[in-house]
Amino acid sequence: MFHRSLLPRGQTMTKHTLIENKLPTLLLLVISVLILVILTSCQGQLNNNSDKKLIPAKVTRVVDGDTMKITLSREQHREETIRLLLIDTPETVHPDKEVQPYGPEASAYAKKLLEDQDVQLEIDVSERDKYGRLLVYLWIGDRMFNEMLLEEGLARVAYVIPPNIKYIDQFRITQQKSQESGKGIWRIENYAQEEKLQNEAKNIEIVSLTSPIEANQQATIIARVSPEATASIRVTYKSGASTAAGLEDKQADSEGNVSWSWKVSPNTISGTWSIQITSNNESTTIDFIVI
Numbered sequence: 101m102f103h104r105s106l107l108p109r110g111q112t113m114t115k116h117t118l119i120e121n122k123l124p125t126l127l128l129l130v131i132s133v134l135i136l137v138i139l140t141s142c143q144g145q146l147n148n149n150s151d152k153k154l155i156p157a158k159v160t161r162v163v164d165g166d167t168m169k170i171t172l173s174r175e176q177h178r179e180e181t182i183r184l185l186l187i188d189t190p191e192t193v194h195p196d197k198e199v200q201p202y203g204p205e206a207s208a209y210a211k212k213l214l215e216d217q218d219v220q221l222e223i224d225v226s227e228r229d230k231y232g233r234l235l236v237y238l239w240i241g242d243r244m245f246n247e248m249l250l251e252e253g254l255a256r257v258a259y260v261i262p263p264n265i266k267y268i269d270q271f272r273i274t275q276q277k278s279q280e281s282g283k284g285i286w287r288i289e290n291y292a293q294e295e296k297l298q299n300e301a302k303n304i305e306i307v308s309l310t311s312p313i314e315a316n317q318q319a320t321i322i323a324r325v326s327p328e329a330t331a332s333i334r335v336t337y338k339s340g341a342s343t344a345a346g347l348e349d350k351q352a353d354s355e356g357n358v359s360w361s362w363k364v365s366p367n368t369i370s371g372t373w374s375i376q377i378t379s380n381n382e383s384t385t386i387d388f389i390v391i
Contacts (some may be wrong), residue, residue, distance in 0.1 A: 154239065157182075162215055165189030165206030165254060165373075167233070170221070181372070181389075183233040184246045185224060186271050188258035190285065206254040213240060213248075215383045225263035229390050231372075232312040235264060250274045253284020277297040288377060304331075304384040306376055307357070312389035316366035319388075322359040323377050324352075329357045331379040335388065338369050352379075 156173035163169065166184040170178075190200035191209050222237040222244075229235055238245040249255035250271055259277050260268055279286045307322040325331050332349045335342040346362035358379075368390050376385045 102120045111218045112257070115361060152222050152239075154222055155199050156218065157221050158218050159209045159214040159216065162207060163202065164192045164203065165210050165249060168210070168214060168238075170234075171220070175220075181231075182221065182236050182238070183229060185235050185237055185264055186257060187246050187249055187255040187258060189249060189255045201288055202254055204375070205284070206249065209252065209254055210245075214238075214245065219245075230309060230311065231387050232391075239338075239371045246272050247271060251276060251283075253286050254284075256285065303382055304379055306377075306384065306386055309375070309386065309388070311387070313364055314391055315364050315368045315370075317362050317364055318358060318361060319363040321375060321377075322357065324356045325377075325379040326352065326357045327354050328352055329356070329379050332376060333360050333372055334376045334378075335373070336376070337373045338371060339391075 114246065115234050146323040153270065157170045158173065159168050159170050160179060163181075166189045166352055170180055170182055172180065172184035189206040192199050192203035218238070220239040221234065222239060223233070224235065224237070226235060226256040240248075244267075246311075246317070247267070247270070250257070251274055257268070257271050303326055305324040307324055310322045311315075311320045313319050323331065329352050330349055331352060333347050335347060341361065342365075344365070346360055350358045351360040370390050372387045372388060374385050375388045376383055
């Protein structure tokens with residue numbers, strides 16, 4: 101079978117002509133490959149950002165090294181309290197604890213880098229703790245502030261509570277380097293211990309607490325102490341220790357459970373206050389949020 105030539109009349113097919121005819125096809129192929137590479141790269145970057153679940157926010161106040169007040173970019177009228185995941189800094193503002201070594205340094209470091217700054221928050225699995233605080237990894241550009249505190253020896257790995265453990269292995273490696281170099285809290289022998297600070301009560305466990313809570317509502321706390329031990333409670337607001345009915349000393353049951361219920365006064369000022377439970381010469385203190 102004969103095929104009619106597509107070349108103009110009088111023109112013959114040569115090697116040069118074949119190459120010229122193929123150039124547009126080759127050029128189109130090269131451009132297509134380049135576009136595919138660029139799109140794949142962009143998609144990878146989008147996926148990485150998506151995996152981090154980053155939320156834009158602004159730090160309005162630093163409470164201490166591991167706790168801040170922020171406003172979410174999409175809800176600037178509403179202030180939230182955030183707690184940095186998987187770390188703990190020494191105390192500076194706790195109403196029932198003395199200022200601990202390197203606590204002021206941790207707070208000053210946080211204020212210097214964070215106050216009035218735009219940041220990004222990364223949520224792990226569980227979004228909030230029992231006090232209603234947002235649990236986050238806090239990013240400043242491409243640096244994570246949680247880890248920066250560990251690097252400087254101003255925090256230790258703590259509160260390792262599944263499922264919020266995304267960066268735990270990374271944090272422990274960073275902490276080990278700070279320990280080996282003797283930075284910050286690691287300069288003081290036996291002061292900071294892995295995932296545990298000194299003077300924490302070993303035999304008192306907070307089981308549940310109504311928090312955050314509005315004024316004029318009924319609050320309840322359940323704790324576990326030694327079986328049949330006597331336990332006392334002290335609820336402290338800005339005005340001082342509460343004298344509400346229901347806060348008397350109690351005796352735990354045979355399993356160590358003990359609970360208190362009391363009414364938060366309608367005049368109570370909003371804020372983060374404290375509850376201290378004491379039993380067998382040990383005490384533990386937790387935050388109590390009134391909104």
